[in-house]
Amino acid sequence: MRLILLGPPGAGKGTQAARLVERHGIVQLSTGDMLRAAVRDKTPVGLRAQDIMARGELVPDAVVGEIVADRIEAADCARGFILDGFPRTVAQAEILKDLMAQKGLTLDVVIELVVDESALLGRIEKRARESGAAxxxxxxxxxxxxxxxxxRAQTAPVSDYYxxxxxxxxVDGMLNVDEVxxxxxxAIKASVA
Ligand SMILES: Nc1ncnc2c1ncn2[C@@H]1O[C@H](COP(=O)(O)OP(=O)(O)O)[C@@H](O)[C@H]1O
Structure with a gap:
């Protein structure tokens, strides 16, 4: 099964992705996590991405596209994957489409977590407090x-694309975690034949 989780920062993508990993035995591919690892390891991509990420801007499409291209070929992706944080622009969605076509893979479903923007700041402040030193x-x-x-400007159009x-x-992301x-x-059952 191959799926994409869409939703704004703080929507709960990471939490839900972790549950899908357990239930379906697929891997979570978070471009945010991959980029943070690159920053930590001071790789060329990391050095390039560090300031862009700290400002809350997007790393160039081609850079992220390459990271994903390498990753979806790995052996642990054979059973499927959840993309979390990618694609974030329509151009990235096109890159993904070409990439998957080249590899003969298909996308089963795209799930968007819909949340009230007013709740997001609170959720993220909570995450920042609870993660302490990290x-x-x-x-x-x-x-x-x-x-x-x-x-709003670059990722919301990705929903329309799909x-x-x-x-x-x-899916209503304002419900409690289990209900979501x-x-x-x-939604998966309805889409995956
Ligand atoms: N697909 C992507 N395209 C461009 N930049 C990305 C992408 N994924 C992650 N990033 C960079 O990493 C940052 C953190 O991403 P992520 O962990 O997914 O954050 P969030 O919690 O905001 O969903 C983004 O603000 C951006 O700078």
Whole structure:
């Protein structure tokens, strides 16, 4: 099974992806996590991405596209994967389409977690408080404001792209965590033959 989780920062993509990994034995591919690892390891991509990420802006499409291209070929992706944080622009969605076509893979479903923007700031502040020393460079109020702007301008159109392709399912991300999981499972059942 190959699926995409869409939704703004703080929508709960990471939490739900972890549950899908357990239930379906597929891997979670988070471009945010991959980029943070690159920053930590000071790789060329990491050095390039560090300041962009701290500002809450997007790393160039081609850079992220290459990271994903390498990753989806790995052996652990054979049973499928959840893309979390990618694609974030329509151009990335096109890159993914070409990539999957080249590898003869198909996308089963795209699930968008729909949340009230007013709840997001609180959720992210909570995450920043609870993660303590491991606080993310981009969980500051300014970077968050920027991440939400970027989401509205560049990532929201990705939902329309997949709606037009007949792949989009929306789930209410304001429900409690277990209910969101159940609805995601229902959306998967409805889409995966
Ligand atoms: N697909 C992508 N395209 C461009 N930049 C990305 C992508 N995925 C992650 N990033 C960079 O990493 C940052 C953190 O991503 P992520 O962990 O997915 O954050 P969020 O919690 O905001 O969903 C983004 O703000 C961006 O700078």
């Amino acid at each position: 606080v993310r460079a981009d969980d500051t109020p300014e970077a968050l404001k920027k991440r939400l702007e970027v989401y 709606r037009a392709a007949g792949l989009l399912q929306t 999981t159940e609805r995601i499972e229902a």
